[in-house]
């Protein structure tokens with residue numbers, strides 16, 4: 001495939017959208033064809049799946065949830081991303097299979113290797129050329145929010161979940177250091193953007 005596949009990963013609010021915007025503008029200035037997309041919800045079918053997994057009321061069994069994300073991914077890669085890459089486009093995507101491993105795995109019910117295998121089956125083995133992990137420490141992120149004086153059990157559970165997500169991401173990055181660029185998301189926006197551009201530039205000139 002002649003294009004370049006770049007994905008952004010990280011916790012909610014780590015700055016993926018800001019950095020994707022900056023990368024997209026820089027790529028346009030260089031005259032590259034760029035496709036911005038995301039999961040879940042990068043296709044019409046995907047928008048319906050997104051509605052189900054993120055906004056539907058009521059419980060969804062863990063395996064069903066994992067399959068819904070994988071179904072969104074299968075359709076998105078087959079109908080949008082793969083054709084774009086074949087046409088030489090740079091694809092800049094918010095979230096991909098690492099999100100499934102980190103989030104569905106953090107629920108403690110599903111095994112990380114199984115989730116990864118399911119996604120890889122769904123996309124016929126397509127891995128990104130580069131995955132930018134915007135890493136934000138959970139406490140740091142939280143202390144930026146309004147200070148709380150009373151202990152909140154749900155908040156504490158949420159913090160625990162997010163720290164498992166973060167650990168899962170860091171383990172994925174450690175297992176594939178060639179594919180991942182791990183950045184401290186608390187650094188200044190322009191510094192982060194510069195590091196991302198440097199890496200993308202070296203991949204483009206390969």
Ligand code: TYD
Nearest residue numbers: 011012013039040069095096099100103104
């Ligand atoms: P989204 O609205 O895209 O927000 P953001 O990316 O800014 O956090 O939220 C997507 C949510 O879906 C996010 O909480 C992570 C979750 N998710 C999974 O649990 N598994 C997946 O495979 C994907 C792609 C997302």
